[in-house]
Amino acid sequence: MSNIALPVASFSPLYQQIKSMILASLQASEWLPGEAIPSEIELATRYAVSQGTVRKAIDELAAENLLVRRQGKGTFVATHQEDDWQYRFLRLEPDSGEKIHLKNQFLSCKSIDASDFVARLLKLKQGESVLQIDRIQTFAGKPVVFEEIWLPESRFAGLNLEALNIWPGPMYAFYESQYATHMVRAEEKIKAIAADSILGSHLHVAQGAPLLSVERVAFTYGNKPVEIRYARYDTIDQHYVNKLN
Amino acid sequence: MSNIALPVASFSPLYQQIKSMILASLQASEWLPGEAIPSEIELATRYAVSQGTVRKAIDELAAENLLVRRQGKGTFVATHQEDDWQYRFLRLEPDSGEKIHLKNQFLSCKSIDASDFVARLLKLKQGESVLQIDRIQTFAGKPVVFEEIWLPESRFAGLNLEALNIWPGPMYAFYESQYATHMVRAEEKIKAIAADSILGSHLHVAQGAPLLSVERVAFTYGNKPVEIRYARYDTIDQHYVNKLN
DNA sequence: GAGTGGTCTAGACCACATC
DNA sequence: ATGTGGTCTAGACCACTCG
Numbered sequence: 001m002s003n004i005a006l007p008v009a010s011f012s013p014l015y016q017q018i019k020s021m022i023l024a025s026l027q028a029s030e031w032l033p034g035e036a037i038p039s040e041i042e043l044a045t046r047y048a049v050s051q052g053t054v055r056k057a058i059d060e061l062a063a064e065n066l067l068v069r070r071q072g073k074g075t076f077v078a079t080h081q082e083d084d085w086q087y088r089f090l091r092l093e094p095d096s097g098e099k100i101h102l103k104n105q106f107l108s109c110k111s112i113d114a115s116d117f118v119a120r121l122l123k124l125k126q127g128e129s130v131l132q133i134d135r136i137q138t139f140a141g142k143p144v145v146f147e148e149i150w151l152p153e154s155r156f157a158g159l160n161l162e163a164l165n166i167w168p169g170p171m172y173a174f175y176e177s178q179y180a181t182h183m184v185r186a187e188e189k190i191k192a193i194a195a196d197s198i199l200g201s202h203l204h205v206a207q208g209a210p211l212l213s214v215e216r217v218a219f220t221y222g223n224k225p226v227e228i229r230y231a232r233y234d235t236i237d238q239h240y241v242n243k244l245n
Numbered sequence: 246m247s248n249i250a251l252p253v254a255s256f257s258p259l260y261q262q263i264k265s266m267i268l269a270s271l272q273a274s275e276w277l278p279g280e281a282i283p284s285e286i287e288l289a290t291r292y293a294v295s296q297g298t299v300r301k302a303i304d305e306l307a308a309e310n311l312l313v314r315r316q317g318k319g320t321f322v323a324t325h326q327e328d329d330w331q332y333r334f335l336r337l338e339p340d341s342g343e344k345i346h347l348k349n350q351f352l353s354c355k356s357i358d359a360s361d362f363v364a365r366l367l368k369l370k371q372g373e374s375v376l377q378i379d380r381i382q383t384f385a386g387k388p389v390v391f392e393e394i395w396l397p398e399s400r401f402a403g404l405n406l407e408a409l410n411i412w413p414g415p416m417y418a419f420y421e422s423q424y425a426t427h428m429v430r431a432e433e434k435i436k437a438i439a440a441d442s443i444l445g446s447h448l449h450v451a452q453g454a455p456l457l458s459v460e461r462v463a464f465t466y467g468n469k470p471v472e473i474r475y476a477r478y479d480t481i482d483q484h485y486v487n488k489l490n
Numbered sequence: 491g492a493g494t495g496g497t498c499t500a501g502a503c504c505a506c507a508t509c
Numbered sequence: 510a511t512g513t514g515g516t517c518t519a520g521a522c523c524a525c526t527c528g
Contacts, residue, residue: 011505013516039494050518055495063308065490071495072525089489186489191480192437192455210437210455216489235436242487244334244431244461245310256524258497284513295499300514316514317506 018047018057026066026077027221033079033182037067040075066184080172080183087170089186089218094139094238102137102145109133109161111153118150121217122225129153133164136202144238146202147231155179155226172218181226186218190240193232203234212240263292263302271311271322272466278324278427282312285320311429325417325428332415334431334463339384339483347382347390354378354406356398363395366462367470374398378409381447389483391447392476400426400471417463426471431463435485438477448479457485 022037031037040058044051058075061067065088068076079085093100114122114130122130130150137145149171151159156179167174175181191213200207212233220226233240267282276282285303289296303320306312310333313321324330338345359367359375367375375395382390394416396404401424412419420426436458445452457478465471478485 013504015516036494041494052519053517056516058495069495070526072493072527074494091487091489188487188489190435190457190485190487192457192478194455208453210439212435212437212457215484233437239460240435242336242433242435244336244433258523260497281513286513297500298498301497303514314514315507317508317512319513 014049015053015056015060018043018049018054019060021047022057022061023066023221029180031077033077033176034081036074036076064184078182080170080176086173089172089183089216091240091242092144092233092238093241096237100139100238102139104164105136105138106161106164107134107136109159109164114150118228121228122150122152124152131156131159139238142234142237143203144234145231146199147229149230150228152226155181175227181220183218183227184220186216189215195232199232203232205234205236209234211235214240259294260298260301260305263288263294263299264305266292267302267306268311268466274425276322277425278322278421279326281319281321309429323427325415325421331418334417334428334461336485336487337389337478337483338486341482345384345483347384349409350381350383351406351409352379352381354404354409359395363473366473367395367397369397376401376404384483387479387482388448389479390476391444392474394475395473397471400424420472426465428463428472429465431461434460440477444477448477450479450481454479456480459485 022043025031025037037043038046040051040054043054047054058067058069062069062075066078068078070076080088090100090102092102110132111129112132113127114124116126118124118130119126119128124130131153133149133151135145135147135149136143137147156175159179163178164174172183175183192210193213195203195205195207195209195211197207199205199211200209203211205211212235214229214231214233216227216229216231217225218227218229267288270276270282282288283291285296285299288299292299303312303314307314307320311323313323315321325333335345335347337347355377356374357377358372359369361371363369363375364371364373369375376398378394378396380390380392380394381388382392401420404424408423409419417428420428438456438458440448440450440452440454440456442452444450444456445454448456450456457480459474459476459478461472461474461476462470463472463474
C-alpha cells in the first residue's frame with residue numbers, strides 16, 4: 001500500500017490567516033479608504049498573535065497596494081482620493097515627457113441591457129442592466145482619448161450625467177466617495193486598430209488612422225470586476241508606458 | 246538661529262547595506278545566474294549580522310526578481326534559462342487565450358555606428374559601434390512581430406547571424422550564457438502606428454494597416470541599459486496584456 | 491513625551507528537499 | 510539525519526509625527 005496522500009488543507013501560516021481577516025475587514029468597510037487601521041500592537045492583541053506576525057500580514061497587503069504605511073502616523077487604507085494616487089492606473093504620457101493632465105468631457109450616460117461581452121466580463125446575468133458612459137478626454141485642447149465605460153447598475157444606482165459633470169476629480173475617486181467602491185487592480189488588453197468615421201470625428205483624426213485600443217477590466221476587493229473601459233487613444237503625441245520586472 | 250539642517254547621509258538601515266553588498270556580488274558575477282548563493286546563516290556570519298537581517302535583504306531582492314527562493318534547497322540567482330522565466334518579458338498573447346509560442350527568423354546582424362537615438366538610450370558616446378539585428382517572429386505560421394534590436398558591440402563582441410540561428414531558445418538566455426549579461430528589467434513605450442510598405446511586406450499586411458509599436462530598453466545589474474528593441478506587432482489576432490496594481 | 495511604524499536580535503520550531 | 514528556507518515569538522531600541 002502507498003502512504004501518499006494529497007494534502008487536503010495544505011499548510012497555511014498564521015500571518016496568512018491574519019491577512020485574510022484584515023482583508024475581510026476591508027471588504028466589509030470596517031475601515032474606509034483614507035482611514036487609519038488599528039495599530040500593529042492593537043491588532044496583535046485582537047488576533048492574539050505577536051506584533052511580528054501582524055507586521056508580516058500588513059507588509060504583504062502594503063505590497064499589494066491595499067494598505068499604505070506611514071511611519072510615525074499609522075497604516076492607512078489605500079484611496080484614489082490622495083494626490084499621488086489620482087492617476088495610479090493611467091499609463092499614458094506625452095512623448096515630451098511632461099506630466100499629462102487630461103480634461104474630462106462626458107458625452108452620455110444611459111442605462112442599457114448588458115451585451116454578451118459586458119455581461120461576461122462583469123460576471124452579470126444575461127440582460128442585466130448596466131450603465132454606459134461615453135467620454136472624451138483632452139490634453140492641451142486636443143482630444144486624445146475616447147472611452148466607453150460600463151458599470152453594473154445595481155452597484156451604481158442613480159449615477160447620471162449631471163453628477164459626472166459636477167465631479168471635479170478622477171472617476172475612481174468618484175466611485176469611492178459616492179458608491180463605496182474602491183478599485184484595487186485592473187487588467188488591460190491592448191491592440192492597434194484603425195479609426196472608423198465615428199472615432200475619427202471624436203478624436204479629430206482621419207478615418208483609417210492608427211489608434212491604440214485599450215480594454216480594461218477593473219476589480220474591487222475580492223477580485224470582483226465592477227468596471228469595464230473600452231478606450232481608444234490617439235498616440236500621435238503620446239505613448240503608453242509599461243515597466244517589466 | 247535655526248537648528249534645521251538637511252540630512253547629509255540620511256539613515257540607512259543595516260539590511261539595506263547587506264542588500265547593496267549582495268547586489269555588488271551579483272554584479273561582480275561572484276554567483277552566476279542559476280547558481281545558489283550562500284545560505285542565510287553563512288551570509289549572516291560573513292556580514293556579522295543576524296539571520297533575520299540577511300533575510301530581509303534577500304526578501305527585497307527576491308521581490309525585485311533578482312533572486313529566487315526555494316524552500317529546502319536554497320536561494321538562487323535569477324536566470325532567463327529556466328522554463329518559467331523564458332518569456333518573462335513577453336506580454337503578447339493570442340486573443341484565443343492559448344499560450345503563444347513564437348518562432349524566430351533572423352534576417353540580419355550587422356555592425357553600425359550608433360544613431361543619436363540609440364546612443365542616447367544606451368548611454369553610448371556618439372558614433373560608438375553597435376550591432377543591429379533584424380528579425381521576424383511567427384506564430385502558427387503567420388508573421389506577427391518585426392523587430393530591430395541594437396546592442397553595444399563592446400559587450401557583445403563576435404555576435405553574428407550564424408550564432409543567432411543556431412541558438413534554440415530565447416535571446417535573453419542567449420545573452421546570459423554567451424555574454425554574461427543578465428537582463429533585470431525593461432521599460433516599454435507603446436504606440437499605434439500605420440504600416441509602411443516595408444513593414445507591410447514583412448508582416449503580410451496592407452500598407453497603412455494599424456500596428457502596435459513597442460519600444461523597449463532593457464537593463465542589466467546596476468540599471469545599465471544594454472539592449473534596445475524597436476518592435477512592431479500585428480495585433481489582428483493577438484493583444485498586449487498588462488496588469489495594473 | 492507618547493504613540494506609531496521600522497529595525498535588529500536570538501532562539502525555537504516547522505516545512506521541504508536531499509542523502 | 511542534515512541542511513535549507515519559512516514561521517513565530519519576545520524584547521530592545523531607533524526614527525518619525527504630533528501635540
